[in-house]
Amino acid sequence: MxxxxxxxxxxxxxxxxxxxxxxxxxxxxxxxxxxxxxxxxxxxxxxxxxxxxxxxxxxxxxxxxxxxxxxxxxxxxxxxxxxxxxxxxxxxxxxxxxxxxxxxxxxxxxxxxxxxxxxxxxxxxxxxxxxxxxxxxxxxxxxxxxxxxxxxxxxxxxHPALAPVVLVPEQESATHTTRGLLPATVPHADAAFAAGRSALAVHALTSDPSLLLTALDDRLHEPYRESAWPATYALVRALREAGVAAAVSGAGPTVLALPEDGKLPDAVDVSGFTPHHVPxxxxxxxxxxxx
CATH class of the missing domain: 3.30.230.10 (Ribosomal Protein S5; domain 2)
Incomplete structure (x- = not known):
């Protein structure tokens, strides 16, 4: 060729x-x-x-x-x-x-x-x-x-029921910048929390999406990066409080949502973000x- x-x-x-x-x-x-x-x-x-x-x-x-x-x-x-x-x-x-x-x-x-x-x-x-x-x-x-x-x-x-929605803001990120916000060490309790949640995420993504809301909770990196993208983290919290599994996508500032029915709640304000429903x-x- x-x-x-x-x-x-x-x-x-x-x-x-x-x-x-x-x-x-x-x-x-x-x-x-x-x-x-x-x-x-x-x-x-x-x-x-x-x-x-x-x-x-x-x-x-x-x-x-x-x-x-x-x-x-x-x-x-x-x-x-x-x-x-x-x-x-x-x-x-x-x-x-x-x-x-x-x-x-x-x-x-x-x-x-x-x-x-x-x-x-x-x-x-x-x-x-x-x-x-x-x-x-x-x-x-x-x-x-x-x-x-x-x-x-x-x-x-x-799992065939996964229906991702990515909410993309206008501002850009740089992975090296947000990675620099992470501490050199984390408390043992947070590490144990992360180990359990990441293992559960594998099961939820492949076998039982009803567990995604719990599985996508994080203490390992998201809390340390909030200062870089306050609107991103506010949206993640709002979605989770509305019962939608959500997390920061990669280093941000995009938000990943995995609603069980593929739809975002009308009550959640997504101003500043453009939702894209992607398979x-x-x-x-x-x-x-x-x-």
Whole structure:
């Protein structure tokens, strides 16, 4: 093949107490075309973030593609990259992981390979954790962990009743900024609380969504980040008080809601946020030949 079209989903991570460990793929997709040419690099972008993403070798998709090609022994002479972005940038919906997974998957496809655990390793190295990358790569529910410098993940089937709603504000976030708000240690009681809730979240997401309201409660990271996004945390609390399972999506400021009936209560004020009803993506990244 001399070109591929890659479709890659958004993702939401942490899911309450599953910090850097739990991810869920969402049916909101970026589409990226890779065309190998004789020389040079052309980057074309439309949609989310198109006005701000770089048009050179520093583009995240290009960097991930180059890394995969290097690993696989490929050396494309030139590349035309066409990005149609639907995943909001810097909102806690895995836009950077989607970009990385798209680049890695394209490199693998052009080498004649399916994405595998090594592809996940290449993708996860860009962010230092595998939750979003695993969800974007394999779809469904991802449980991610690390063993030394190796990143691992398993994919689980989501419960068919899950009906995510993401509430996206206008303001952007930076993961490195919100991560800097986290303490070096947490009380043992909070760690135990988080362990129980994250384990319950796996069960709730895959087998019993009625437990999500309890499962998505968190003491591990959300309380420490409230100063960065007070409106986000106020909305999470309002939804939970109305009986809707809710959490901060990734590093924020987007809010993830998982209402049992797929509908948000009319009584909850969502001013400043745009709700998007999106399905769970069960397929993960998809690659097809161009043409």
């Amino acid at each position: 001399t070109g591929v079209r890659v479709t890659v989903p958004a993702s939401t991570a942490n899911l309450g107490s599953g910090f850097d460990a739990l991810g869920l793929a969402l049916g909101l997709h970026d589409e990226v075309e890779f065309e190998v040419t004789g020389s040079g690099l052309v980057v074309e972008a439309t949609g989310q973030g198109a006005a701000t993403v770089p048009g050179d070798e520093t583009h995240l998709v290009v960097r991930a593609f180059r890394r995969a090609c290097e690993h696989l022994g490929l050396a494309p002479a030139g590349l035309v990259l066409r990005c149609r972005n639907a995943v909001p940038h810097a909102r806690g919906l895995g836009s950077s992981s989607a970009a990385v997974v798209a680049g890695v998957a394209a490199g693998y496809a052009l080498a004649g390979h399916e994405v595998d655990t090594t592809a996940l390793q290449l993708a996860a190295e860009f962010e230092g954790h595998a939750d979003n990358a695993a969800a974007a790569m394999f779809g469904g529910v991802a449980v991610a962990w690390s063993e030394g410098d190796r990143y691992r993940a398993v994919r689980l089937d989501p 769970v993506d069960v397929a993960g990244v998809r690659v097809a030949p161009l043409g």
